[in-house]
Amino acid sequence: MKKYNFNAGPSILPDEVIKKTAEAVLDFEGQGLSVLEISHRAKYFQPVVDEAEALFKELLGVPEGYRVLFLGGGASLQFCMVPYNMLATKAAYLNTGVWSKKAIKEAKGFGEVIEVAASTNSIPNEYDIPQDADYFHITTNNTIFGTEISDAKLAEIYAKKGEVPLIADMSSDILSRPVDVSQYDIIYGGAQKNLAPAGVTFVIIKESCLGRVSRYIPTMLNYQTHIDGGSMFNTPPVLPIYTALLTLRWLKANGGVKWIEARNKAKAELLYDCLDHSKLFTPTIMAKEDRSRMNICFVLKPGYEDLQDDFFKFATERGMVGIKGHRLVGGFRASCYNAMDVEGVQALVNCIKEYEKLH
Ligand SMILES: Cc1ncc(COP(=O)(O)O)c(C=O)c1O
Numbered sequence: 001m002k003k004y005n006f007n008a009g010p011s012i013l014p015d016e017v018i019k020k021t022a023e024a025v026l027d028f029e030g031q032g033l034s035v036l037e038i039s040h041r042a043k044y045f046q047p048v049v050d051e052a053e054a055l056f057k058e059l060l061g062v063p064e065g066y067r068v069l070f071l072g073g074g075a076s077l078q079f080c081m082v083p084y085n086m087l088a089t090k091a092a093y094l095n096t097g098v099w100s101k102k103a104i105k106e107a108k109g110f111g112e113v114i115e116v117a118a119s120t121n122s123i124p125n126e127y128d129i130p131q132d133a134d135y136f137h138i139t140t141n142n143t144i145f146g147t148e149i150s151d152a153k154l155a156e157i158y159a160k161k162g163e164v165p166l167i168a169d170m171s172s173d174i175l176s177r178p179v180d181v182s183q184y185d186i187i188y189g190g191a192q193k194n195l196a197p198a199g200v201t202f203v204i205i206k207e208s209c210l211g212r213v214s215r216y217i218p219t220m221l222n223y224q225t226h227i228d229g230g231s232m233f234n235t236p237p238v239l240p241i242y243t244a245l246l247t248l249r250w251l252k253a254n255g256g257v258k259w260i261e262a263r264n265k266a267k268a269e270l271l272y273d274c275l276d277h278s279k280l281f282t283p284t285i286m287a288k289e290d291r292s293r294m295n296i297c298f299v300l301k302p303g304y305e306d307l308q309d310d311f312f313k314f315a316t317e318r319g320m321v322g323i324k325g326h327r328l329v330g331g332f333r334a335s336c337y338n339a340m341d342v343e344g345v346q347a348l349v350n351c352i353k354e355y356e357k358l359h
Contacts (some may be wrong), residue, residue, distance in 0.1 A: 001318075001319045002319050002347075003319045003321050004319050004320050004321060004340075004344045004347050004348065005321050005322060005340070005344075006320060006321060006322045006323045006333070006334040006335050006336070006340070006344075006348070007321065007322030007335060008143055008144075008172075008193075008295060008322065008326070008333060008335045009143070009171075009172065009190070009192045009193045009198075009335070009337075010192040010193075010197055010198045011192065011193050011322075011335055011337050011339075012335075012337055012339040012340050013196070013197070013243070013247060013339050014247065014250045014338075014339045016246075016250060017243060017246040017247050017250055017339075020246050021239070021242065021243045021246060024242060025239075028044065028242075029044070031044055035238060035239060035242050036238075036239060038238070040232060040235055040236055040238055041232070045238060046232075048241060048242055048245050049070065049230065049231055049232065049236070049241060051245055052068075052070065052241060052244055052245040052248060053067070053068040053070075053231075055245065055248040055249065055252060056068040056202070056204070056248060058252070059175060059248060059251060059252060059256055059257050060175065060178070060179060060181055060204070060257065061178070061181065062181045062204060063181060063182050065206055065207055065208060066181065066204055066205060066206050066207065067204075067205055067207060067227050068202060068203070068204050069202070069203040069204075069205065069223070069226045069227065069231050070200050070201070070202060070231045070236055070237070070241045070244070071200070071201045071202075071203060071226055071231065071236075072199070072200070072201065072236070072237055073201055074190045074198075074201055075099070075169055075171045075188060075189050075190040075201060076102065076190075077201065077221075078103075078169070078188040078189075078201060078203065079102055079103040079105075079106040079107075079169075080106045080109075080221070081221050081223065082103070082106075082107070082135075082137065082167055082186060082188070083106060083107040083109070083110035083111070084110065084213075084215075084217050084218075084221050084222075085210060085213065085217060085221075085222065085223050086134055086135050086165070086167070086185075086186070086209070086212065086213065087107060087110040087111045087134050087135070087213065088111065088134050088212060088213045088214070089111050089112060089134065090111055090112040090113075090114065090130070090132065090133050090134060091107050091110075091111060091112075091113055091114070091133055091134050091135050091136075091137065092113075092114045092115075092116050092129055092130050092133040092135070092136045092137070092164070093107065093113060093114070093115055093116070093136075093137045093138075094115075094116055094117060094124065094127070094136070094137070094138045094139070095115050095117065095118035095119075096118075096119065096120065096123060096124075096138070096139050096142045096145075096147060096149070097120045097139065097142040097144055097145050097147070098120075098142075098144050098145075098328065099139050099142070099143065099144070099169060099171070100137075100138075100139040100142075100169075103137060103139070103169060107137070111134075114130055114133065116128065116129060116130075116136075119147075120142065120144075120145045120147070121145060121147065121284065121285055121286075121287075121290075122147060122285070122287045122290045123147055123148075123149050123150070123153050123287075123289075123290040125153055125156055128160070129157075129160055129161050129162070129164055130164075131162050131163070131164060133164050134164075134165070134212070135164060135165040135166065135167050135185065136157075136161055136164050136165070136166055136167070137167045137168070137169070138157065138166070138167075138168050138169070139168070139169040139171075140154070140168050140169070140170050140173050141170070141171075141172040141173035141292055141294050141295070142292065142295075143171065143172040143193075143292075143294070143295050143335075144295075144326045144328060144329065145284070145285070145297065145326075145328075145329060146283075146284060146285050146291065146292045146295045146296060146297035146329075146333065147285055147287075147290045147291065147292055148173060148290065148291065148292035148293060148294065149290075150289050150290065151177070152289065153289070153290075154179075154180075154183075158180070158183045161183075165184075165185035165186075165209055166183055166184045166185060167184065167185055167186045167187075167188075168184055168186070168187050168188075169188060169189060170187050170188070170189045171188075171189035171190045171193060172189070172193045172194075172292075172294050172295065172335075172337075173194070173292075173293075173294050174187070174189050174191075174193075174194050174195065174202065175194050175195065175251060175257060175260065175338060176194060176257075176260060176261065176264050176293065176294060176337070176338055177257065177260075177261040177264065177293075178257050178258065178261060181204060184204070184206070185205070185206045185209040186203065186204065186205050186206070186209065187202075187203075187204040188201060188202065188203045188204070189201065189202055191240060191244055193294070193335070193337050194247075194337050194338045194339075195243075195244045195247050195248075196240040196241070196243040196244035196247060197239070197240050197243055198240070199237040199239070199240040200236075200237045200240035200241050200244060202244075203223070203226075205223055205227070207227060210223055210224055210227075211224075219233075220233075220234070247338075247339075251338070260338050263338075263341070263342065264293045264294070264336065264338065265293065266342055267293070267336045267340065267341075267342055267345040268291070268292075268293035268296065268336065270342065270345050270346065270349055271296050271334060271336070271345050271348065271349060272288075272291060272296065274349045274352055274353070275296075275298050275352075278301075278352065278356065279301075279356050279359070280300055280301060280304050280307065280311075280352075280355070280356050280359060281298045281299065281300060281301065281332075281352065282298060282299060282300075282301050283296065283297065283298050284297040284298060284299055284329060284331065285297065293336065294335060294336060294337055295333055295334075295335050295336075296333065296334045296335075296336060297325055297329055297331065297332070297333045298325075298331055298332050298333075298334075299325070299329075299330060299331030299332070300331065304359070307359070308330075308331070311332075311355055312324065312332075314351070314355050315348070315351050315355075318347070318351045318354075319347065320347075320348055320351060322335065323348075334348055
């Protein structure tokens with residue numbers, strides 16, 4: 001039976017990327033060695049990092065003066081590296097859920113933190129950004145509750161941030177749509193949703209944004225170290241970086257970020273439309289402009305809640321994997337990252353409709 005992988009992360013990767021990764025584990029690009037056993041310093045691997053950085057820049061239209069780094073530690077380490085490197089006195093954060101909260105908690109260890117607004121089931125936009133903040137931090141996609149900052153709301157943020165540097169956690173929507181990188185000083189995220197297996201973190205950083213804090217920054221936590229070392233200051237996560245490169249090549253070959261945005265839009269419309277018209281289910285996010293295209297959360301309507309386990313079993317028997325909602329939300333969550341195709345979402349829609357006929 002074909003399996004449809006809706007896991008929230010680590011999550012689905014393109015079939016061909018997984019196959020080519022498996023091939024490289026046996027024989028890395030015809031070198032007669034596994035990608036697992038080559039030195040990162042070897043002449044074999046430098047081109048991988050160079051091409052991954054170049055493709056990332058090309059696909060997202062990253063302007064001159066930025067670097068793309070591939071680091072360890074996950075997005076969670078960035079919650080601390082960002083304030084370590086950037087927070088001198090005061091930072092502003094938009095709290096859109098669990099991940100923003102974790103970022104806020106770390107920042108509080110370094111200075112004053114202003115939480116400009118908070119909501120888990122919509123994206124607030126009635127707030128000011130303090131113009132004396134060292135930076136303003138946003139989480140563009142709320143993986144757990146299923147909200148996402150729309151292009152329109154991002155444009156509002158760009159307009160009202162003034163000269164305040166903007167920093168974004170894009171763990172769960174990177175490369176899912178075009179983004180105006182020039183508006184940001186730092187964009188970071190764990191790669192295990194739209195790019196690679198777990199183990200590598202991407203950081204897109206404007207080189208000129210550093211040097212504004214006077215504290216000692218431990219070597220490994222200092223962005224400058226990794227800029228100077230070209231992501232090779234210490235042994236990098238070689239295999240996830242190689243897979244990230246394969247995913248970037250896949251994205252480019254298929255038409256790039258505009259192509260994937262159109263496909264992601266079509267998938268989200270298909271599933272939300274089914275849920276909006278469903279007898280049994282309802283999406284949890286009612287504000288349509290704030291709905292995530294990546295993580296689509298839904299629950300059973302009042303009166304039907306008892307069907308929770310039954311539907312889960314029904315869907316599992318039809319190949320749906322990873323659709324259980326996060327424990328904070330309950331119900332179901334279908335994560336429709338870049339590698340999920342329209343056919344997969346259609347299979348879930350068919351499954352929901354088939355189930356409805358039984359009730
Ligand atoms: C939006 C967001 N930020 C941060 C994280 C944490 O990432 P990591 O596990 O790489 O530290 C996640 C993980 O799911 C996430 O979804």
